[in-house]
Amino acid sequence: DTGVSQDPRHKITKRGQNVTFRCDPISEHNRLYWYRQTLGQGPEFLTYFQNEAQLEKSRLLSDRFSAERPKGSFSTLEIQRTEQGDSAMYLCASSSTPNGYTFGSGTRLTVV
Amino acid sequence: AQSVTQLDSQVPVFEEAPVELRCNYSSSVSVYLFWYVQYPNQGLQLLLKYLSGSTLVESINGFEAEFNKSQTSFHLRKPSVHISDTAEYFCAGQLGNAGNMLTFGGGTRLMVKP
Numbered sequence: 001d002t003g004v005s006q007d008p009r010h011k012i013t014k015r016g017q018n019v020t021f022r023c024d025p026i027s028e029h030n031r032l033y034w035y036r037q038t039l040g041q042g043p044e045f046l047t048y049f050q051n052e053a054q055l056e057k058s059r060l061l062s063d064r065f066s067a068e069r070p071k072g073s074f075s076t077l078e079i080q081r082t083e084q085g086d087s088a089m090y091l092c093a094s095s096s097t098p099n100g101y102t103f104g105s106g107t108r109l110t111v112v
Numbered sequence: 113a114q115s116v117t118q119l120d121s122q123v124p125v126f127e128e129a130p131v132e133l134r135c136n137y138s139s140s141v142s143v144y145l146f147w148y149v150q151y152p153n154q155g156l157q158l159l160l161k162y163l164s165g166s167t168l169v170e171s172i173n174g175f176e177a178e179f180n181k182s183q184t185s186f187h188l189r190k191p192s193v194h195i196s197d198t199a200e201y202f203c204a205g206q207l208g209n210a211g212n213m214l215t216f217g218g219g220t221r222l223m224v225k226p
Contacts (some may be wrong), residue, residue, distance in 0.1 A: 004155075031212065042116075042202050042216030043156070056213060091155060098212050099144045099163060103155040 004104035006092050012110045013082055020078045021107045025094030032075050033101070034067055035091040036060065043091055049075060082111045114139045114207040118217035126225050127195055133188040133220045135177075135203030144206040145186040146214070147177055149199045156202065162186065198224045 005024040013019050025032050030051050035043035046065070048056040051072040061067070064082075069075040079086055089106045119134040137143060144163050148156040160171040167179040177188045186203060203217040 006155075033213070035214075040219070042118075042204070042218050043214075044216070045213040048212055058213075093156075099146075099161065099206055101146075101158070101214065103148075103157070105155040108153070 004092055004094050004102050006104040006107050008107055009105065010108045012112060015084060015111055016081055018078065018080045019082060019109065020076055021090055023075045023092030023104060025092070026102055029094035029096045030072065031095045032069055033093045034077050035093065037089040037091055084111045087111045114215060116203055116205050116215050116217040118203050118220050120220050121218065122221045122223065124223045124225060125193055128192045130191050131189065131193050131222065133201050133222065135186045135188065135217055137184050137186065137205045137207065139205070139207040141208035143208065145179060146204045147188050148202045148204060150202065151199050193224050195224050195226060197222060
């Protein structure tokens with residue numbers, strides 16, 4: 001197992017376009033999290049899945065953001081009608097216990 | 113509101129000198145506390161964590177942190193830093209009733225100079 005994988009590593013998109021990111025967690029981990037990190041700041045929680053159920057969502061997750069984990073394995077995070085303020089590093093993490101996070105390397109989104 | 117605060121945004125230090133990165137949390141109930149390190153353009157790597165038991169926790173590369181409930185602190189220390197310790201360090205907590213989410217501090221950039 002190579003840890004938590006995120007794809008793509010970098011994404012440059014024009015304002016108004018839709019983007020989708022993928023996260024493949026560690027295979028035996030049933031918990032999956034998405035965080036957003038803007039330049040010079042600490043990561044901020046976006047959403048949490050246990051298996052395929054989305055159990056927690058932050059107020060940061062506006063209507064333009066949607067996350068899925070259809071079979072309780074990989075997850076996708078989609079941003080519709082991107083705005084320049086969406087430029088950030090999007091981090092995925094997984095765990096098998098409530099306090100054993102493993103983070104991926106992140107997807108860096110730049111909206112131009 | 114529950115929060116994690118890192119008091120220093122940057123800490124410059126000379127190689128082989130000791131360092132302390134400060135972290136305070138705000139929670140009236142139980143907490144789990146973590147320190148993560150982030151190298152440029154990479155994700156977060158867990159350095160050490162406090163869940164319960166001994167208040168002094170250590171990492172494999174010489175860092176240690178002490179949970180102090182009365183001071184609501186979880187400061188990170190290393191007695192002698194190396195150039196390779198240059199990175200961004202984040203304190204984080206699972207605080208009280210916040211469920212499974214981690215609340216992060218704003219980060220401290222440790223800059224080790226030769």
